[in-house]
Structures are given as structure tokens and as C-alpha cells.
Amino acid sequence: MPALLRLALAGMLAVGVARADEHAEVQRLQATGQTGPALARAEQFLAAKPKDAPMRFLRGVLLAESRREAEASEVFQRLVEDYPELPEPYNNLAALYAAAGDYDRAKAALDQxxxxxxxxxxxxxxxxxxxxxxxxxxxxxxxxxEPANAALPGKLKLVRQLLGRPAP
Known part of the structure; x- marks a missing residue:
């Protein structure tokens, strides 16, 4: 599910020119696989500007990429509380929930x-x-x-194909 996290990144980062350089640098570090330095830079920026939604969002993405899902989830949860009008944090919460197999919570977040x-x-x-x-x-x-239900194998096959999953 980490790919879902990246899908939401672009829309969140419409920021002012004064902050754009720092956001761009964190994104550049992330894009070159330097997640640790990117996260450190994001956290340093947020120490001075803790309400900056785009950088908070980037931090959440970086935490998720660092396999720190609980912390990433907390970041996105706080973002949806502070900015319920933004869809990206809900999307990324859903990605984390889905990766953990909690599809009910993922669906609820995506509905939001x-x-x-x-x-x-x-x-x-x-x-x-x-x-x-x-x-x-x-x-x-x-x-x-109901193992004898003749319709189920075909349905299972179609859903597995849709999801790109081989049959067991």
C-alpha cells in the first residue's frame, strides 16, 4: 500500500513561495531515497512552524515510508482533525489502514x-x-x-484478477 501514500502527495503541496524552497528540498531528499535526512529536515522546519499542513503531510508520508506506521497514522489523524476539508490525509490514513488489513476503517477514511x-x-x-x-x-x-456453491470460484477468480493476485 505505500504507493497509495504517494498518490496523494502532489495536491497537498500548494504552498507559498517563502516556504516552497524548504518543501521542495524535503521532497527532493525523499525522491532521491534520502528519507532519513528528509524527515530530519521536515521535523526541523515543523519545530519553527508546527501548523504548516503541507510539511506535516510530508512528514507523515516520510514516516510511512520509514515503516513507522503508528506515527504516520497519528500525523494524518491530526491533519484530518485540523483540516477536515483536505482529502489527502484521509486517503493516506486509508492506505495505512488497508496495509494493516483494516478495510472497514480504510473504507470509512476514503468515504471521508x-x-x-x-x-x-x-x-x-x-x-x-x-x-x-x-x-x-x-x-x-x-x-x-458453502464449499459447493458453484458461483463462488468464478467470482473469486475475477476479484483476484482485478487485484492482481494469483489464486492460492
């Missing part, structure tokens, strides 16, 4: 992202992926409960 911005394509795509995973689980459970 779509409510915040009905034109946010990444949230719609991610919602489709989450719904497909939920369908896969439901069909798998149905097959456990």
Missing part, C-alpha cells in the same frame, strides 16, 4: 476523502481497491461456509 473532495481521483481509485479486497474476503468466507 471523497466527501471532502468528490473530484479527488486517487481516493476513488483507492476506494475501488478497498472494496475489491472486501469483496475478496466476503467471497472467501462464503466459500468456507
Amino acid at each position: 476523502a471523497v466527501r471532502a473532495n468528490p473530484s479527488f481521483a486517487a481516493a476513488h481509485e483507492n476506494l475501488g481497491d478497498v472494496l475489491a479486497m472486501m469483496a475478496l474476503r466476503a467471497y472467501q468466507r462464503a466459500q468456507q461456509l
Whole structure:
């Protein structure tokens, strides 16, 4: 799911010229695989400007990329509390929830992202992926409960193809 995190990055970073250089430098470090230095620079910036939403968002992305999911989740949760009108933090929370297998919470977060911005394509795509995973689980459970159901193998095959997952 980390790819979902990157999908939301661009829309969040419309910042003023005075801050653009620092944001651009953190993004440059991230893009060149220097996640640790990028995170340190983001945290240094936020020590002086703790309310800066784009840098807070970048910090969340960097934490997620550093496999510090609990901290990233906290960053995105605070962002949705402070800026409920922004869809990107909801999207990234959903990515973290989905990566942990919590598709119900992922769906709820993506529903919020779509409510915040009905034109946010990444949230719609991610919602489709989450719904497909939920369908896969439901069909798998149905097959456990009723192994003789002839319709289920075909449905499972289609959902697995959609998700790019091989059959077990």
C-alpha cells in the first residue's frame, strides 16, 4: 500500500513561495531515497512552524515510508482533525489502514476523502481497491461456509484478477 501514500502527495503541496524552497528540498531528499535526512529536515522546519499542513503531510508520508506506521497514522489523524476539508490525509490514513488489513476503517477514511473532495481521483481509485479486497474476503468466507456453491470460484477468480493476485 505505500504507493497509495504517494498518490496523494502532489495536491497537498500548494504552498507559498517563502516556504516552497524548504518543501521542495524535503521532497527532493525523499525522491532521491534520502528519507532519513528528509524527515530530519521536515521535523526541523515543523519545530519553527508546527501548523504548516503541507510539511506535516510530508512528514507523515516520510514516516510511512520509514515503516513507522503508528506515527504516520497519528500525523494524518491530526491533519484530518485540523483540516477536515483536505482529502489527502484521509486517503493516506486509508492506505495505512488497508496495509494493516483494516478495510472497514480504510473504507470509512476514503468515504471521508471523497466527501471532502468528490473530484479527488486517487481516493476513488483507492476506494475501488478497498472494496475489491472486501469483496475478496466476503467471497472467501462464503466459500468456507458453502464449499459447493458453484458461483463462488468464478467470482473469486475475477476479484483476484482485478487485484492482481494469483489464486492460492
